[in-house]
Amino acid sequence: MNEDLIIQKIIKLEEDMKEVKETMATKMDIKELLDGQDKMIRILERVDQERVFTNSRMERFETQGSNGEERIMKLEKDVQAIKQHLQLA
Secondary structure (H helix, E strand, C coil): CHHHHHHHHHHHHHHHHHHHHHHCCCHHHHHHHHHHHHHHHHHHHHHHHHHHHHHHHHHHHHHHHHHHHHHHHHHHHHHHHHHHHCCCC
């Protein structure tokens, strides 16, 4: 009777070990996973850097845009003054 119990335990342990071997990740599996994550992190870092540069560029364009409008108004005023001086207006 004792031998039967030992045999059953051994069979159960062998089944459990087989399941563990089938479902466990190898060192190579983990390395591939980590390499993939490293690539994704590098891509995300580049995307974030590009976002920062784009935001900075947009701020410059917005600033130049408002300055540009002021310059256009000043130039139009100057053109009017020149036309009046030349009696073209």
